[in-house]
Amino acid sequence: MTEAVSGDNSGMDDTSVPFRAGFACFVGRPNAGKSTLTNAIIGSKIAITSNRPQTTRHVVRGILHRPNSQLILIDTPGLHKPKTLLGERLNDQVRQTWSEVDVVGLCIPADEPIGPGDRFISREIAELKAKVVAVVTKTDLVSRATLLKQLTAVNEMADFAEIVPVSAITGEQIEVLVDVLSKHLPESPQLYPDDMISDEPERVMIAELVREAALEGVRDELPHSIAVLIEDVEDEETDQGPRKKIYAEIYVERPSQKAIVIGKGGSRLRVVGTRARKEIAKLLDARVYLDLHVRVAKDWQRNPKYLQRLGF
Template structure:
C-alpha cells in the first residue's frame, strides 16, 4: 500500500486549512478570512483502501515581522524537510503572485515531489482558472497541477487519487480509525481563537492568542464540561476592543465558541473566558514558549 506525510503549504489565506478539513470530512484546523490564521502544523490522517495519507497543514509562509512570524516560517521549512510529498496551494480567484513565486523558489531547494493545487475554482471564472493553471505550471516543476474547490468539495476525489499515485509504498503510519493527534485542549483553544478572529477587526487578529487553563467535568454535574480559558492580547489598549461595550464582544465570542464546543463534545459546556494582556507576546521568547511556540 501507499503511505506517507503530505504537507499543505502556500501563502496565507489560500485555503490550506479548509482543504485539510474538507479532505478529512472533519474540522481539525480553524479557518478565517484573515491571513495567518494557522499557527501550528496540524496533522490529519486519511484512510483509503489504497493507502494512508497523513496530511500536515502548515501556517501560510509570509514575510515575518515578529519572532512569532519567524518561528512559523521555520515550522513550515522544518515540515518540508520531513514529508514525502508537498502540495503547494495557490488561489485561482486571487491569481498567482509574488508570494507564490517566493514559496515555489523555496520548494525548489527540496527534492521532495510536489503537486500544485489551484484552489477556490468556485470563485473564479473559467478564464481566470485557465490563467491560474498556466501560471501554476510555470511556477515550478510540479508532477501535477490540479484545480479544486476546498469549499465546494469539487475535484477532491481526483486530488486524493493523485496524492496516492505520488506517495511511496510503505506501511501505515497510524492505526486504522485514527484521524488526529491534536491534543483536545489545543483544539478547544483554536476553536475559541477562530470565533475571536470572526468577530474582531483589522490588525487585532494577529494579536490574539488563546490558552486553555482548565478543562474537565463539573464536580457536581458529570454532564457539564467546564472550560476555563484566557484570551491574550498584546497591548492594554486592545483589551477594551475585545471586551466590547459592557463586555458584549467577548460574550459574542464566548457564545459562538460554546455552541461549537457543545456540538463537538456532545455535552453542555460552561465556558469561562477572560481577557488578559500579555505584553508584546509575539516578540517575547518566554511568552511564546508559554503559549506553545
Template sequence: MTPPDQPPYRSGFACLVGRPNAGKTTLTNALVGEKVGIVSNRPQTTRHAIRGVVHRPGGQLVLVDTPGLHKPRSLLGRRLNDVVRDTLSEVDVVVFCVPADQPVGTGDRFIARQLREVKAPVVVVVTKTDAASKKQVAEQLLAASQLVEAAEVVPVSAVRGDQVELLEDLLVGLLPEGPPLYPEEQTTDEDVERQIAELVREAALEKVFQEVPHSLAVTIEEMTRRPDPKRDGGELVEVHALLHCERPSQKPMLLGKGGQVIKAIGSEARPGIEALLGARVHLDLHVTVLGEWQDDPKKLNRLGY
C-alpha cells in the first residue's frame, strides 16, 4: 500500500507514432537509456512494434515504438500500418512525433486524422530540435500544436538529451495507477533472435543503397553455443543468418565485389550482437533471393511480418 504522503505508483503503455524517419526509435532508445530498436535514415526501418521499458522509483513507462504510418504500396506496408492502428487502440498515452527539421506535411496530417479516433491523451513531441534553428523549432511547435488536440507539446532532442527527462515525467504523469508490468532488470520484450536479425539489417542498411533497403529482410536460421577456444571459461556463439532480397539484381549489391559488402555488414553488426549476447560471436551471413516477398502473404508470414 502506498503511504499517504507518497504519490501513487503509475504504470502503463505509451505508443510512439509518426511518419517514417520522425525520430521515434531514437527517442525510444534515449528514454530507455539503451538501444532497444535499430536506427537508420532509411524509411521503413522499424517493422515491428518494439517495446522499451523505462524504470523509475515512482512508475514504469512501457514505450511502444511503431513503424511509420505511411501510404502503403505493398502488403507489407498495409501490415505495418495495421500494427500501428492495433497498438493505438491498446495504449494509455500516444506520443505523436513531428520532426523539427521538416515542414508539417500530408503524412503528419494523415496521422493527426487517425488520432482523432483515439481515446488516450496525445502528447505532441517536436523531435530532432538539434537539426533545426530556434526559429524553425518555434514555427514547428506552433504548426504541430494545430494538428491535433494535445495534452502537451514538447520540443526534444533525443541525440543531445534535451528535454528527454521532462518528457518522461510528463508521460509517467499521464499513466494510470498500477503495479509494475515488467521485472526491474528488463528493458525490452524483444526476443534475442529478432534483436540479432535487426542488428544485421541495421548494418546492411548502412552499407547498401538504391532500392535494396526496402527489399531487405533478415532471418536467423541457426544459433549454436560452445566453449570459446580463445577464452578460458568464455562462450562462442555461432550465428547463421540469411539476408533476403527480392530480385536477382539485388544480390550482387549485398555481396559486393569479392564479398566485400557482406563482410563489411558482418563487421558492423558483430560488436552489437556480442554486447547483446555477452559472448564472442562468429557471424555467418548468406544472401538469398525471395521473389517479391513484400506482397506475398506466405513469405511475409515466414519472415515474421
C-alpha cells in the first residue's frame, strides 16, 4: 500500500511513456461523494449530485483526455440494501460494472467513521481483477489531525494499491488521483474521440438534470419516488433564434407526492423548471424551452412495466 499525497505531471508529454486507456469506477456507500468526484475529474456536469443518498440511477461514462492516457470514469449507483425491484436492478448494475473495469476507487468520507457499509463493500470488491484504490473524500470538511486518523483507519481496512485523500469541492489532490488511476490502466490505444466527454445518450442526461432539479428541497421520501422521462426533443425557430423544445414528464408514486412536486399554485414546479432549463442549456449549448408535467405511476419502483418504460 502507498499513500498518494502529492503529484508531479512532468514527463506526461514524454512520447516514451506508453499510452494507457481504460475504465475506472468509484464505489462506496450512498452519499460518499462519488458523483461529485466524477464531475470534478471530468470538469463537466456528467453525473447529477444531491445531498440525498441513492441519487445516481444510471451508469454514466465520463471521459478524461490526457496526453498519454484516456480515463473513462463510470459513475454507478451506491450499493445499498434493496427494498424494491428498482433497488435490486441498481445493485445488479453496480456489480456488473465492477466486474468490467480496470480500476476501482473505494470512496470513504473523511468526516464519517468507517462503518459496516464500508467494510461490506471492501469485502465485495476484494476478489475483483481490478486494482483497488482507496479514495478518502470530503477532506475539506475535517482537520488535518482527523484526516490522518481516517487515513490510518483506511490503511488498516484492507491491502489497497494506494490511498488518496481528495476534496472534490476545493480540487485538492484531484490531479494526484487522476495520476494514480491512470497508471493502473492497461496499455491501450485511445478508445473514444478527443471531443467526447460522455457516451451517455443526450435524452438520459437531460432527464437526469430535470430529476436533480426536482430533488432539491423535497421531503426525505421523494428522491426514491421521482423518475423523469423525456417524451420529445424538437428543434424550433423563434423570433430570438433557434431553440430546443423539450417535453418532460416527472413521475411520482402517489398523488400526495405530485402535490409536493408541483407546490402551491405550481410555484415549486416553476422553480424546478427554471433550474433544470439553465443546466440543460449549458449541456446542449443552446436556448431551451422546457415543458414539464407531473404524472402519478403507482408503485412504479416495483412495477416491471413502469421500470422498462423509465429505462431501468
